[in-house]
Amino acid sequence: MKGIVFTEFLEMVEEKFGIEVVDHILNESKLQSEGIYTSVGTYDFIEMQSLLINLSKKVAIPLDDLIYSYGLYFFNTLTKVHPGIFALYKDPIELLSSIENHIHVQVRKLYPGAELPTFKIEKKTEDQLEILYFSERAMYMFAKALMEKTFEHYDQASKIRLEKIENNGTKVRFLISKKYGTYQKD
Ligand code: HEM
Known part of the structure; x- marks a missing residue:
């Protein structure tokens, strides 16, 4: 880390x-x-x-609450240290769906030895994103906080639910939607 x-x-x-x-x-x-x-x-x-x-x-x-709070705090650090990355995106769903293929790819170059999670997009529309989080570190509450703050950064309201696929939190599904649209899970 x-x-x-x-x-x-x-x-x-x-x-x-x-x-x-x-x-x-x-x-x-x-x-x-x-x-x-x-x-x-x-x-x-x-x-x-x-x-x-x-x-x-x-x-x-509780641990989960502390990790979540830390995610909220760390987001502000990220926007201060890497404003250029945020400037590339105009929409929170565009940004979140680019972590795996763009943002964390850059992070690996900037921070050699970084231990990053893997994200897999399951479904994406203009208003909704369903994404799987994989990490041995099980920092899913950190991820949730960063996702919420990403919406806030673009002055948008969000609804973010999570479903643990693995009980220990190493595999978690995030159901993300812009607040004005209701999330439809089929
Ligand atoms: C400019 C944007 C971003 C930068 C520069 C960045 C950078 C980083 C860095 C440096 C770490 C620590 C790696 C280590 O300690 O080895 C990290 C971890 C992490 N990042 Fe990002 N990140 C960005 C955006 C995001 C966003 C929007 C999310 C939303 C989900 C995210 C999810 C995570 C998670 C969950 C971890 C914890 C490691 C784990 O779960 O295994 N990142 N990121």
Whole structure:
């Protein structure tokens, strides 16, 4: 997992819960990196899992909610660091359906060693997108947050539902629709 994901995470924890909580989770987690992250480095995903679990225990908020909040936060980072990528798209469904074949392809070049999910489009219309998410990291709530923020970025309302195909969240179907259209699943 890339360093930027850790540095932004710790920044969010500091903003929301304070520096004492950052110190606490760094001390409680067994970190090979010793909690020293640079944005261009690459670190074991186990470290993020450990930080999240210890944060969840400390602040008594479920893991899924914390990962979702982190997705909302990370989206703002993405728009600041990569405005050019967002400028290429005029519509949230166009952007979301291009993650696999364009956006994360660029990301692999910009961030060597990035561990990215796989997305497969099952159905796409002007107003709706049905997409499968695959990742060993099961960060589907992070994905949901990024999807919602993508709609917000284009000033559009959305309705995003998810169905776990695998119980552990490594395979999840997202049913995405612009709010003015109702999603029809057949
Ligand atoms: C300019 C747009 C984007 C950039 C630059 C970008 C970049 C990245 C980077 C750097 C990571 C971390 C990789 C690692 O730690 O090894 C990541 C992970 C991820 N990205 Fe993107 N991303 C973008 C848009 C999106 C969007 C719109 C989604 C919406 C679903 C998305 C879904 C994810 C997910 C779910 C992960 C977590 C890894 C996993 O689930 O396995 N990304 N992305």
